[in-house]
Amino acid sequence: MAEDAAEIRRKVAAHRERVKAAGRVFVNTSLPAELVIRLDQIKEAKGASSRAPLIEEAVRLLIEKEQGS
Numbered sequence: 001m002a003e004d005a006a007e008i009r010r011k012v013a014a015h016r017e018r019v020k021a022a023g024r025v026f027v028n029t030s031l032p033a034e035l036v037i038r039l040d041q042i043k044e045a046k047g048a049s050s051r052a053p054l055i056e057e058a059v060r061l062l063i064e065k066e067q068g069s
Contacts, residue, residue: 036051039051039054039055042054
């Protein structure tokens with residue numbers, strides 16, 4: 001069991017290094033349940049593999065909106 005946990009930690013660390021090398025930053029936050037439910041509905045409708053691209057798109061749109069103000 002300890003070997004399994006160590007292997008998982010190694011894989012997670014390697015994944016985080018690849019993400020960092022790609023110029024990306026991991027962001028962790030909590031959201032109201034109703035937003036996550038709606039996000040998951042949009043994810044399914046768009047056939048997205050995860051929430052991440054939708055959240056990225058939403059942040060980009062917010063930034064564009066703020067820059068246009």
